[in-house]
Amino acid sequence: MIETATFGGGCYWCTEAMFQQLRGVIRVENGFSAGHVPNPSYARVCAGTTGHAEVIQITFDNQEITYEQLLKIHLSTHNPTTLNQQGADKGTQYRSIILPHNPEQRRIAEQVLVDMAGAFDDKIVTEIKDFDCFYPAEQNHQNYYQNNQHAGYCQVVIEPKLEHLRELCRTLLKSEQE
Numbered sequence: 418m419i420e421t422a423t424f425g426g427g428c429y430w431c432t433e434a435m436f437q438q439l440r441g442v443i444r445v446e447n448g449f450s451a452g453h454v455p456n457p458s459y460a461r462v463c464a465g466t467t468g469h470a471e472v473i474q475i476t477f478d479n480q481e482i483t484y485e486q487l488l489k490i491h492l493s494t495h496n497p498t499t500l501n502q503q504g505a506d507k508g509t510q511y512r513s514i515i516l517p518h519n520p521e522q523r524r525i526a527e528q529v530l531v532d533m534a535g536a537f538d539d540k541i542v543t544e545i546k547d548f549d550c551f552y553p554a555e556q557n558h559q560n561y562y563q564n565n566q567h568a569g570y571c572q573v574v575i576e577p578k579l580e581h582l583r584e585l586c587r588t589l590l591k592s593e594q595e
Contacts, residue, residue, distance in 0.1 A: 418478070421474060421476055421518055422484055422518070423515075423548055423551060424475070425450070425451070425471055425514040426494070427471070427502075427506055427513075428471060428574075429473050429554065429558070431495075431578050432473045433445045433473050434571075435490070437562075438579065438582060438591060439477075440592075441477050443478060445473050445474070446473065446554075447472075447473055447554040447558050448474060448553040449462050449551075449554065450469060451469060451546050454468065455550075455552070457552060459555055471511060472514065488526060488529045490586060490589075497541045498538075498541055498542060500542045514546060523545065
């Protein structure tokens with residue numbers, strides 16, 4: 418069955434690149450959610466006045482990868498213990514957030530946070546907020562890593578995260594043919 422998951426974990430260019438590598442993930446789209454301004458631009462979200470977080474919206478086949486697996490990967494590939502910050506990126510738009518689309522996703526998200534709490538030295542501060550709306554980011558922000566692999570940011574920031582993902586989730590990665 419096809420489902421949708423929405424997460425934020427810092428810069429969406431990084432999270433998009435990682436989740437695109439996973440078997441069962443059909444589509445990943447960068448955008449904004451959890452704020453109060455309709456149809457925000459990237460510039461407005463970066464200004465920190467919209468309340469929105471940079472998020473990815475994942476369309477996935479739950480016969481190949483489960484929502485729980487996606488959540489565990491999400492929490493293992495960014496720092497869910499820093500409030501409104503991921504690395505050098507600071508501001509509420511970079512917060513760690515899970516946006517469940519239904520009560521079952523919320524139940525799973527709450528349980529995964531409990532289950533994974535012992536994996537971190539500090540308290541998990543990931544927000545869980547029921548999904549309300551998603552605003553896609555501008556086209557030049559979509560498939561960022563795929564379109565800019567040789568750019569400095571991609572090499573210095575995204576590539577190490579992809580290496581970590583490859584070590585962490587070897588059995589869940591797409592094959593070369595996919």
